[in-house]
Amino acid sequence: MAARVLLLDGCSDCCEGATGAVLAALSGSGAAVQHVRAPAKEIGLCVGCFNCWMKTPGICCQRDIEEYTRDYVGADVVVLISPITFGCVSYHVKKFLDRIVQTVLPFLTTYHGMGSHPRRYDHKVSMVVVGVLPENCDGMEDEIVATFRAFVHSVGHGLESRSRAVVLPHGAHTLEDASDFSRAIAGLLSLRSEPSGNCRQALRALPVRPLPGTNPASPSKRVMLLCGSLRPVGTSHKIVERVRSVAVSHVDVTVVEASVKEDVSALLEKAREVDTLILCFPLYVFTMPACVIRFLEALLAQGPRPELRVAAICQLGFRDTEYNNTALAATRIWTHRMQASWAGCLSGCFVSLRHPVEQWPASHRQALDDAVNSVLSGGEIGVRTAAVWSDEPTPEWAHNTVANIAFVWWLGLGRALRVAQPYAPGRRSLTLRSVGVFASALRVPLITSAAVLLAGAAFAVWCAV
Numbered sequence: 001m002a003a004r005v006l007l008l009d010g011c012s013d014c015c016e017g018a019t020g021a022v023l024a025a026l027s028g029s030g031a032a033v034q035h036v037r038a039p040a041k042e043i044g045l046c047v048g049c050f051n052c053w054m055k056t057p058g059i060c061c062q063r064d065i066e067e068y069t070r071d072y073v074g075a076d077v078v079v080l081i082s083p084i085t086f087g088c089v090s091y092h093v094k095k096f097l098d099r100i101v102q103t104v105l106p107f108l109t110t111y112h113g114m115g116s117h118p119r120r121y122d123h124k125v126s127m128v129v130v131g132v133l134p135e136n137c138d139g140m141e142d143e144i145v146a147t148f149r150a151f152v153h154s155v156g157h158g159l160e161s162r163s164r165a166v167v168l169p170h171g172a173h174t175l176e177d178a179s180d181f182s183r184a185i186a187g188l189l190s191l192r193s194e195p196s197g198n199c200r201q202a203l204r205a206l207p208v209r210p211l212p213g214t215n216p217a218s219p220s221k222r223v224m225l226l227c228g229s230l231r232p233v234g235t236s237h238k239i240v241e242r243v244r245s246v247a248v249s250h251v252d253v254t255v256v257e258a259s260v261k262e263d264v265s266a267l268l269e270k271a272r273e274v275d276t277l278i279l280c281f282p283l284y285v286f287t288m289p290a291c292v293i294r295f296l297e298a299l300l301a302q303g304p305r306p307e308l309r310v311a312a313i314c315q316l317g318f319r320d321t322e323y324n325n326t327a328l329a330a331t332r333i334w335t336h337r338m339q340a341s342w343a344g345c346l347s348g349c350f351v352s353l354r355h356p357v358e359q360w361p362a363s364h365r366q367a368l369d370d371a372v373n374s375v376l377s378g379g380e381i382g383v384r385t386a387a388v389w390s391d392e393p394t395p396e397w398a399h400n401t402v403a404n405i406a407f408v409w410w411l412g413l414g415r416a417l418r419v420a421q422p423y424a425p426g427r428r429s430l431t432l433r434s435v436g437v438f439a440s441a442l443r444v445p446l447i448t449s450a451a452v453l454l455a456g457a458a459f460a461v462w463c464a465v
Helices: 015-025 062-074 091-102 143-160 176-189 198-205 235-247 264-271 292-302 320-336 360-376 381-392 398-411 413-417 432-441 443-463
Strands: 004-009 032-037 077-083 108-109 112-115 126-132 164-168 222-227 251-258 276-282 309-316 343-349
Touching: 004 015, 004 398, 015 032, 015 077, 015 126, 015 176, 032 062, 032 381, 062 091, 077 091, 091 292, 108 398, 112 143, 112 320, 126 143, 126 176, 143 164, 143 198, 143 320, 143 432, 164 176, 198 320, 222 235, 222 264, 235 251, 235 276, 235 309, 235 360, 251 264, 264 292, 276 360, 292 320, 309 320, 320 343, 343 360, 343 381
Parallel strands: 004 032, 004 077, 077 126, 126 164, 222 251, 222 276, 276 309, 309 343
Antiparallel strands: 108 112
């Protein structure tokens, strides 16, 4: 039986030749190819409601993604083609990636040494992400490629899938240009390909700090705080409110949201009036959310902004804060391509930040305040400040245990054991793998409970004796 390949084409006119090169490579593999152009089939942004995990497991509340999801689940290999203007995929392709969280489970486990969500379906989908370099990389080609490869590597780890990154030069038209793609497809179709290399090491190697020797800038006068979370209330909103409260006594502050309702042209108009841009967003499928990418792409298209200073604050649910580096490195590349100044970033885990600001660890509150004051005064976010913010004292096993127990509490034991597979043939809801996934997700509390029971029994025997 021929392998099933879903080709999601996010290429614009500027890299149209890459699609032909990839299709030519696929035709030689003997696979059955379904070619879908991402911009032609408009889907909405992920709103971060988590209904696809908690209320309607495996089904997004926005039904415009159903056809995509069914094709994705049924494919052996998913091929995504996208321009990589600043190290991450385009807005149209990222919308698709943000929405496939319904194909994984909410539980937190580890996969090849890093945090991940177990896949919902028995069938493991392989993924090749083809990135097409811009015509002019502004001297950032090595960083763009490294950031893109680390992003694809992270997707493979975090979604428990086989993933490969392929980079094509701008203007690729021939099969020779897609030789790396042909090898990647051959490896994935043979099912021999698993995550290769050290993902954590690749993420840590990404440059996210300001360039050395950067001259101090003038103090900020007008600041835009962009909240990149589409949830009505979330951790990003708490951070933005804290930043606003610190900054409002010094400068003119404008708070905006990169939401579904917000007109991008209105955001761009407001961005023209500021000299400092602070981005605050959660990590969505291992880079910035699609709504933030949409804003950055539109702002980059307007041309350089040498007077602009940029800082970013990113947080995620995994204990592995290294995952944030893909989004932060991409933001740094974007800043360079805008000819703006990069003031640094903060990378954290929202375990310590999910509570009201008053209940945050004092060290985190102080680190955030110090970072904001430094940026507003024309300086950079210091290494020590960033280290304090990224420090998460909760051990990984405890972090995962608490999160998984909470998920079981919200779902109920029956629904937690019943892994819904709405897009699988026969709509199976209980498999042997589901029991294994559940046991794996709760292995720490189960072992702990057994140890406590054994200790209690031993103590009872000792008392009886």
